[in-house]
Amino acid sequence: MAKFSLFFTFIVIISSVFGDEYHNHKTKSLRKTSKAFNEAEKTTEYWVSQGQDKLKELVNRKYNNNNAKNVIFFLGDGMSITTISAARTLLGGEEKNLYFDNFPYTGYSKTYCVDAQVADSACTATAYLTGVKNNYETIGITAKAKVQDCDAHVNKELWTESIVRWAQKTCKATGIVTTTRITHASPAGAYAHTVERDWENDFEVSNNKCDADKVDDIAEQLIYNIEGKNLNGKDLIEEWKSARGSKASYIWNNIQLKAIDYENTDYILGLFEHDHMKYNKDVVANNLGNSEPTLSEMTEAAIKMLQKEENGYFLFIEGGMIDQAHHYNYAQLALDETDQFQKAIEVAHKMTNNDETLIVVTADHSHVFTYNGYPPRGSPIFEAVEISDVDDLPYTTLSYANGPGYEFMFDTNGNRKNPATFDFKNYKLQYPATVPLSKETHGGEDVAVYATGPMAHLFNGHYEQNTIPLIMAYILKVGPYAVDEKCTSCATMPILILTLVMILIVKLLK
Ligand SMILES: [Zn+2]
Known part of the structure; x- marks a missing residue:
């Protein structure tokens, strides 16, 4: 004990002689002076009154204890807290807020999966959409199913059910919007059950030595899970259109999206690319706005469609290209895609009523991205x-x-x-x-959750990621908290999907 104290004293003396060597912001910098953002920031009054304004807002905040009629769930794929902090500077300064920074309630979610410290988008999608943690690379199936186990894939006893299905059972409209392939891991969490996230088409299934006649790939599940058919080799888009009838619309460009006749349309399948959608900056640089809608435009169309359903709706919206950009170390694109994502959230919030629509914003996992040094x-x-x-x-x-x-x-x-x-x-x-590494990896730390609307305060605190859909289900009165599941035949429910599937195109060509 005595030795310990001596050692401690020694450290204190050393540091008082040499200064704080760990936070040496007096080293050389290419920009020595800070840009003065606001002269008032140099005063005590500015900071105290700014803090007091926030405190007043907190003290006067009233819990909204309504149940929600609608839920819009925004997922920024790979949108780590570092990404959020860095993206604020794109709005004009460190002090600016992304739209969802202003949401009243925040929490943290732990993202590891059952068999992995650092998660992928497959096990996290299972957690945040079905309420169950499972194995890396698997979707909509419990951790009893090992990756690429053909028999487990078709064992329905192992399937987990998503909040999209829960909402459909209570006669709510549902929609999925993403900037990635609609068969990619995050959106697949809404409708698929698979022991391998890469089984987006039956070639991949056969490639892993499973029988593609028995093992439905993700694209097939997108179109047929609702009706339980197995239609290998068929034209999935045509099958979708004929199953939905005259009020179904298949679109593939932004001009068609803008021309939707909402009164006479009940189902939309919008596939705007042959793979993931393009980065926003590429769309702008190449003037492709007529072919590819922005995430905000897809969000607006989805809400206009779903608002027609008087029982309410559940809408899942993914900003999927944040993750893609990080994997290539494209820091500028990752932040621009985060900006696109927050703009879509603003569109959704302004189109809906805070008393009846819960909006939740989170990420599936982090990235190994840093915002560092002591720049002015x-x-x-x-x-x-x-x-x-x-x-x-x-x-x-x-x-x-x-x-x-x-x-x-x-x-x-x-x-x-x-x-x-x-x-x-x-x-x-x-x-x-x-x-x-050929591709940058995800990070293992917690991600943030932001919420506004009915019972948004329940998202406060720290929890496992799989808690998120259970909280949403409680507030929306669906799934484990449903009072009445009148619509167990889900085929009648509108489903709206906006983005693209290369796999579907592959099937058309066969
Ligand atoms: Zn990723």
């Missing part, structure tokens, strides 16, 4: 601002722990490259990564 306030976030006191080279404020950006971190001799030579105007610049 208002520094350009995408540039190299600070200078290392070890190799005397500048370093970027944004970087990754791993990924293809390794190439931009070190030269062939293992020396760090000088980021001052990078083309920061190129939005597809790959940000430096420490460990070389």
Whole structure:
């Protein structure tokens, strides 16, 4: 004990002699002075009154104890807290808020899956849509099912049921909107049961030595799960149209989306790309707005459709390209896609009534993305601002722990490259990564949950990710909390899906 105290005293003396070596923000920087954002920030009054305004809002906040008629669930794929903080600077400064930053209630969700420390989008989709944690790479099936186990895939006793199905059973309208392939892991969590997320088409099923006649791929499940048919090899889009009747509309571009006759349309299948949709910046740069809608435009169309259902609705909206951009170390695109995502949330919030519509915003998992150094306030976030006191080279404020950006971190001799030579105007610049990997990985820490509307306060605190759909179900009175499930034949319920499936196109060509 005595030794311990001596050691502690020694440390204190050392640090008082040499200063705080851990937070040395007096090292060299390419930008020494902070941009003055607001002169008032230099005063006590500014900060105290700003804090007091927030406190007043908190003290006067009233719980909204209504049940929700509608739920809109926004999922920013890979939208880590670092991503959120960095994206705020795109709005004009560190002090700005993304639209959902203003939601009254927040919580944290733990994202690990049953057999993995760091989750993928398949096991997390199962957690946040069906209320059950399961194994990495599997969707809508319990952890008793091992990955790529053909027999487990078809064992319905292992299937978990999603909140989309729960809502349909209580006669609510449902919709799925995503910027990825509609058969990709996150949206698949709404309707599919599979032991392998890559079984988006029957080629992949056969490739893994399962019988594609018995094992339905994800695209088939999208179209047929509702009616329980097995129609391998058929034209899925035509099958969807004929099953839905004259009020079903299949669209594939933004002009058609804008021309929807909502009064005479009950079902929409919108597939706007042959793979994931394009990054927003690519759509803008190549003037492709007539072919690809923005996430906000898809959100608006989905809400207009679903609002027709007097029993209410459940709508799942995914900003899927945040994750894709991070995997390539495209930091600028990840933040731009986050901006697109928050704009869609603003559209949804302004189109709906806070007294009857619960809006929940979260991410499935984090990424190994950092926002680092001690750059002065208002520094350009995408540039190299600070200078290392070890190799005397500048370093970027944004970087990754791993990924293809390794190439931009070190030269062939293992020396760090000088980021001052990078083309920061190129939005597809790959940000430096420490460990070389062909694709950057997810991160294992918690993600944030934001909520507004009926009983949004229930999302406060810290919980396992699979709690989220159970809270939504409680507030919406569906699933385990349903009073009456009158619509067990789900085929009659409107389902609206906006995005694209390469797999469906593949089937058409067969
Ligand atoms: Zn991912």
